[in-house]
Amino acid sequence: MxxxxxxxxxxxxxxxxxxxxxSLVFTVEDWPGNEAxxxxxxxxxxxxxYQAVRSYSLASAGFGAGSADQPExxxxxxxxxxxxxxxFLVDELEVGDTVELRGPLGRWFxxxxxxxxxxxxxxxxxxxVPFVAMARAHAGAEGAAPMRLLYSLRxxxxxxxxxxxxxxTASVDTTWHYTRAVPAEWPRSAGRLTADDLARETLPASARxxxxxxxPTGFVETVARAMIELGHADDxxxxxxxxxx
Amino acid sequence: xxxxGGRRREENPDLPPGQHLTDGxxxxxxxxxxxxxxxxxxxxxxxxxxxxxxWSWAELLALPSEDITVDIHCVTSWSKLGTGWRGVSLDTLFxxxxxxxxxxxxxxxxxxxxxxxxxxxxxxxxWVVYEFDGESLDPEHGGPARLLVPHxxxxxxxxxxxxxxxxxxDEPGFWEENxxxxxxxxxxxxxxx
Ligand SMILES: Cc1cc2nc3c(=O)[nH]c(=O)nc-3n(C[C@H](O)[C@H](O)[C@H](O)COP(=O)(O)OP(=O)(O)OC[C@H]3O[C@@H](n4cnc5c(N)ncnc54)[C@H](O)[C@@H]3O)c2cc1C
Numbered sequence: 080m081x082x083x084x085x086x087x088x089x090x091x092x093x094x095x096x097x098x099x100x101x102s103l104v105f106t107v108e109d110w111p112g113n114e115a116x117x118x119x120x121x122x123x124x125x126x127x128x129y130q131a132v133r134s135y136s137l138a139s140a141g142f143g144a145g146s147a148d149q150p151e152x153x154x155x156x157x158x159x160x161x162x163x164x165x166x167f168l169v170d171e172l173e174v175g176d177t178v179e180l181r182g183p184l185g186r187w188f189x190x191x192x193x194x195x196x197x198x199x200x201x202x203x204x205x206x207x208v209p210f211v212a213m214a215r216a217h218a219g220a221e222g223a224a225p226m227r228l229l230y231s232l233r234x235x236x237x238x239x240x241x242x243x244x245x246x247x248t249a250s251v252d253t254t255w256h257y258t259r260a261v262p263a264e265w266p267r268s269a270g271r272l273t274a275d276d277l278a279r280e281t282l283p284a285s286a287r288x289x290x291x292x293x294x295p296t297g298f299v300e301t302v303a304r305a306m307i308e309l310g311h312a313d314d315x316x317x318x319x320x321x322x323x324x
Numbered sequence: 325x326x327x328x329g330g331r332r333r334e335e336n337p338d339l340p341p342g343q344h345l346t347d348g349x350x351x352x353x354x355x356x357x358x359x360x361x362x363x364x365x366x367x368x369x370x371x372x373x374x375x376x377x378x379w380s381w382a383e384l385l386a387l388p389s390e391d392i393t394v395d396i397h398c399v400t401s402w403s404k405l406g407t408g409w410r411g412v413s414l415d416t417l418f419x420x421x422x423x424x425x426x427x428x429x430x431x432x433x434x435x436x437x438x439x440x441x442x443x444x445x446x447x448x449x450x451w452v453v454y455e456f457d458g459e460s461l462d463p464e465h466g467g468p469a470r471l472l473v474p475h476x477x478x479x480x481x482x483x484x485x486x487x488x489x490x491x492x493x494d495e496p497g498f499w500e501e502n503x504x505x506x507x508x509x510x511x512x513x514x515x516x517x
Pocket of ligand 1: 165
């Protein structure tokens, strides 16, 4: 077994998704494609050789919007105001610039069309990124079991891919939950996800769903514990922690 | 072209390549955090002859313990220097274990596994620890007890440890089957297979 090395990725397109987050599409020569849910490491090098590495989930599956000949991958980076790497990727990296990428990484937090069980995805903030890839893979897979997404976010302005996730033709069924500010006429008030919310808004244990939880570490811990209390088995829950508290 | 400045951190000879320092204690695990009562807890070592050595929680605490101060390195690229632990050396636990096999599979509550060569956990290289920073170990960080193998990436330091089974070959454990390196030496950057 050889270590997968670093590949060059050239920023092909970029667009802001929210005031703090930016979608970045890279073309990567020899990119082997990826499964939905995997991530890459990005390495940045300063002129004096100093390097920083961070992990980012892939919002794309397969070869992204590209092809086997011209593979692409998509990331979404949310800016942490005091961060070292994310402000650079969100505010500074320009189309045509090159970064180093390693991956695809992770073979556990993945959804493939071969999975036949119903799927419940639960995202906190930018934790929705790997689920966008799963929703895209799901849309391309005929006859796959139902996929639901519960997306917890601060306010309506913080939504990534609202149109894609809430389109009537979307193959994933998305429920939105707001923790700080809700849209006009929204039936619920803003607040953190509670066990009651999870009981109401997610597939019940009796449906034996496969559950994926992704977001800041604290969010993942709280939600995973609540799902176990709702009767789901440990083995049915897969988690990805982005860091932070 | 955008030029990455980076936040110049001090050159630190204790940091393996590609690692950065953290003051926090991030959590990385594949699933939810299992909660295990100390009364239900036990640690076993099982050999090829089927012999099982078993310690209850009280028996573990009664064994000679050591204070360990070590640097830890997570594969997701954070390192924490000078962390303080308390626990029992695997040399103590293996004192009466007879085996001719050279590899182990470590098992955890919650189903996690990780593989190691036996020689990498003996001779003062690994412990079953139950205190961090003078406090009992939080479930998030592997409590009631976890393995501590500080010279390898931290996924080898299995949280919620429940036992060790001797094995013939270096069969991969959980993360090792899911793309991580079979061995995991941070100084050689053995991150991914
Ligand atoms: C498997 C994996 C996938 C990830 N996928 C994504 C993704 O798709 N999009 C994305 O934007 N980020 C993702 N992250 C987080 C990302 O790797 C970085 O941690 C994040 O961009 C911050 O890096 P930074 O250099 O800007 O901040 P740093 O300089 O590393 O940290 C600045 C401060 O923020 C805190 N902090 C670090 N990470 C977080 C966090 N996630 N939440 C809150 N506080 C934090 C630190 O403790 C520190 O105090 C992922 C992380 C992992 C492990």
